[in-house]
Amino acid sequence: MTDVVQTFLLAFSALFSIVNPIGAAFIFSQATTGRTHDERSLLARKIAIYSALILLGALWGGTYILAFFGISLPALRMAGGLVVATSAWSLLYAPEQTEARKEEQASHAEGLNDVAFFPLTMPFTTGPGSISVAIALGANRPTGGDLVPFFAATSAAALAVAALVWLAYTWAGDAVPLLGRARARVFTRLSAFILLCIGFQIGLSGLTDYVQSLR
Template identity: 45%
Template sequence: MLLVFGALMPILNPPGHAPIFLTMTADYNSQERTILARRVGIYSFILLLISMFIGSYVLEFFGVSLPIVRVAGGLLVATAGWQLMSSGDDSHKSAGMLQVGETRPSNDELRERAFYPLTFPITVGPGSITVAIALGAGFNGPGLQKFSMPLASLTAVAITSYSLYLCYRHAERLLKLLGSTGSIIFLRLSAFILMCIGIQIFWDGFSVLFGELLVHYLKPV
C-alpha cells in the first residue's frame, strides 16, 4: 500500500494541481466547485484502478504503446493550458457570478466537465496512468500476494483520490486570499505551468519514440 501511495502521490501531486483546478473552474461558484472536486476524486479513483488492473491489456488490444499515450496526452494538456492563457480576463473577474441571461450548468454538464478535462488528462494524465499500469504488472505474485497486493493497491488509490478531493475542495481559499488582481496573475501563471507540463509529457513520449526510430535505422545490417 505504501509503495503504490508513494508512487502515485508525487505524480498526481494534489496540492500542486489545486491551482490548476482553480484555473479550470474560475467561472463556477463554490457549490459547483465542490461537486466538481467530488466527481474528480471519484473519476480519478476509477481511472487509476482501470489503468492498474486492465490498462496493459487495453493498450495491447489496440496496439498502442505508452510513449504514444504520453505524446497524445501531452498535446491535450498543452492545448488546455494554451486555451486558458489566451482566454480573456473577464472570465476570471466574474468567476462564479451569474451573468444576465446565463443559466448555471446542470449536474450532467458538471459531470461531463469533471471527467474531461479536469480528471483526464489534467489530474490523471499519461504519467500517472503509466505508473498505475507498471504497478499493476506486479499483481501476479505467489500465494496470498495475489489477493493482498490488489487489495492494498485499491486502498492506496482510494486514499490518493480522497486527498485529491480535499485539495480541490478547499482550493478556492487561495483565490480569496489573493484578491482580484492577484487571482488573475495566479491563474495566468497556473495556465502557463499547465502548458509547460503538457509539453514535458509530450517530450518524454517523443524522446522515446525518436530514440527507437534512430535505433531502427542506424542498427548495422
C-alpha cells in the first residue's frame, strides 16, 4: 500500500506541475471571455475528458510503442527524465514564455464544439510536454512483479489531474481574480521545482538500471 501511495504522489506531482490547471485557468478565462458560465462549464467538462484520455493513453501505451522501436527501458527512463527536467527548468525560470505560448494557442478558440479538443485540450492543456511526462512516468514502471498497482496508482493520478482541470476551468471566471496572476506564478515556480526533482529521479532510475545491466 505504501508503494501505491508513493507512486500516486509521484505521478500526481509530475502531471499536476506540467499541466498546471491553476495557471492554465487564467488563460482559459481570457480565451473564453464573452461566453456564458454554462458554455464554460461544458467546455471545461469536455476538455477534462479529453485530457484524461490523452494522459491515460500516454501512460498505458506510450512505453510499449517506444519499446516496439527497440528503445530499452533504461534509455526511455533517462530520456524521459531529461524531458521532464527540461520542461521544469523552463517553467521555473521562464513561466511568462510558457503563458505567452499557451495564450497564442488558445487565441484560436472560436466555435464551442470545434475547439474543445483543438486547441483547448491539445496542445493548450495537455500538449507535448504533458504527454512526454506521462510516457516518462509509464517508463518508470517496476520491472517484474505485478504491474496492476502501479498502473492503478498512475491512472488515478491522471484522473485526479483531469478532475482538477475541470474544476479550475469551470470556475476560472470567478476564482482567477481572487488568486491573481502574481500568486499563480509563485505557485507555478514551486510546482516546477518539484517537477525538476521528479525528472532527475526518473533519469537516475534509468541510469541505475543501465549500470546494473552492464554488471
